[in-house]
Amino acid sequence: VDLILTGPDGEISAVGARDIALSPGQTRQVAVSVLARGVDGPVVAHWSTSRGRALAVGVTAGTVHFASPSTTPATEHTLPGLARGGKPTVLIANPGEERATASVAFHGPSSTFTPSGGEEISIPARSVVAVALDAGTAGEPGAFTVESDVPVAASLYSTAGDADASSGGAVQDSTLTGVVPAGSTLQLTNLGANRTEATVTFGGAEQEVVVEPGTTGTLPVSGEGGVAVSVAADQPLVGAAVTKKGAA
Numbered sequence: 001v002d003l004i005l006t007g008p009d010g011e012i013s014a015v016g017a018r019d020i021a022l023s024p025g026q027t028r029q030v031a032v033s034v035l036a037r038g039v040d041g042p043v044v045a046h047w048s049t050s051r052g053r054a055l056a057v058g059v060t061a062g063t064v065h066f067a068s069p070s071t072t073p074a075t076e077h078t079l080p081g082l083a084r085g086g087k088p089t090v091l092i093a094n095p096g097e098e099r100a101t102a103s104v105a106f107h108g109p110s111s112t113f114t115p116s117g118g119e120e121i122s123i124p125a126r127s128v129v130a131v132a133l134d135a136g137t138a139g140e141p142g143a144f145t146v147e148s149d150v151p152v153a154a155s156l157y158s159t160a161g162d163a164d165a166s167s168g169g170a171v172q173d174s175t176l177t178g179v180v181p182a183g184s185t186l187q188l189t190n191l192g193a194n195r196t197e198a199t200v201t202f203g204g205a206e207q208e209v210v211v212e213p214g215t216t217g218t219l220p221v222s223g224e225g226g227v228a229v230s231v232a233a234d235q236p237l238v239g240a241a242v243t244k245k246g247a248a
Contacts, residue, residue, distance in 0.1 A: 073096075080238050
């Protein structure tokens with residue numbers, strides 16, 4: 001595996017980031033903090049393999065409280081899971097050789113709009129930018145859509161009180177399932193142009209929900225422990241669950 005690390009100022013020259021041998025079924029830890037020592041700002045890891053496939057995830061040292069899944073560069077990403085009162089930052093990485101221009105839309109409880117700071121975002125080649133959007137979202141819950149002229153990678157990082165949360169891209173579908181903590185909040189985002197009606201099932205109990213176009217509807221998750229949740233809608237939705245501490 002060859003790692004290419006990029007930061008706000010471009011590619012980071014790091015000894016030990018290339019020719020990382022990985023046996024079948026093996027997991028190895030790579031200390032990005034060591035490879036990118038002295039870099040001020042977010043760091044993105046792009047990797048390629050000589051053969052086969054690899055999956056990577058970023059985890060903090062000590063108590064694990066931040067992790068983000070692999071993200072494939074694309075010209076559109078949907079990032080759900082912003083909790084009420086959360087302060088969001090959208091990270092956009094450009095792994096390509098040409099400058100990218102992106103915009104961010106927010107799908108809140110009542111409408112879709114471009115928050116302050118989400119317009120005409122310029123990302124240099126092989127670089128990453130952190131876009132703070134808390135001033136434009138005013139503490140509302142919801143999801144983000146990132147659109148760009150060339151493929152980029154994107155993830156959502158947010159803080160709520162003393163809790164940190166991260167969310168990678170999600171795919172909309174008319175059938176959603178998952179197991180989420182009781183007491184969390186289910187968020188359903190309608191990216192379409194028409195009203196969507198959905199049946200949400202919590203541990204066998206059904207509830208009808210209507211999500212207006214371009215908005216995010218919220219629903220408390222009742223029950224105890226881990227609750228099996230399923231959503232059946234007449235049009236595709238994007239779903240996320242947010243815990244009481246704001247983790248997605």
